[in-house]
Amino acid sequence: DDLSVDLEKEKTIVNGLQSQQKKFDATLAKERERSEGLEGERDSLDKKCRDLESKVLNLQGELEETNEKLLDSERIRKQQAAELAELMESKDDAGKNVHELEKSKRALENLVQEQKVQLEELEDELQVTEDGKLRLEVNMQAMKANYERELTSRDEAAEEKRRQILKQLRELEQEIEDERKQRSSVR
Secondary structure, eight states: OHHHHHHHHHHHHHHHHHHHHHHHHHHHHHHHHHHHHHHHHHHHHHHHHHHHHHHHHHHHHHHHHHHHHHHHHHHHHHHHHHHHHHHHHHOSSOHHHHHHHHHHHHHHHHHHHHHHHHHHHHHHHHHHHHHHHHHHHHHHHHHHHHHHHHHHHHHHHHHHHHHHHHHHHHHHHHHHHHHHHHHHHHO
């Protein structure tokens, strides 16, 4: 009869440990799911960062191309201004040519001014994009550090819980073994 009572106690303890193990497994599964969610978010931020880097490179290319066009336009304007000055010095009956050259000069100066404005706009857009990229990188680093801290904390908690359960299990096994020895010595 005492044996039956002891057996029931042991079954109750084992059932309690099994229940704790199930709760631990459920918590572990929940944390893994959360970890996967954070990894997905990190991947999304990585993609945004790559997209911004690509946009920065494209804008830098456009900026270089516009700078080259601006330099070409400036060179052409200077060349035509020199030609105009040369023609005006010669003062032959080139009044018509002078008028056309002045008209071309104004058109080129307008073109140069437009390209300067375009260049400034591209530089502003590039700055905004680089600022956004920098903010995104800072946020991503903070999220990564937070994710790693949480993961380490969960791993430590899980390991501590596992150690506690193993300790309880060893204690129960020892109690069972002690009872067996006690019963065998009573017989």
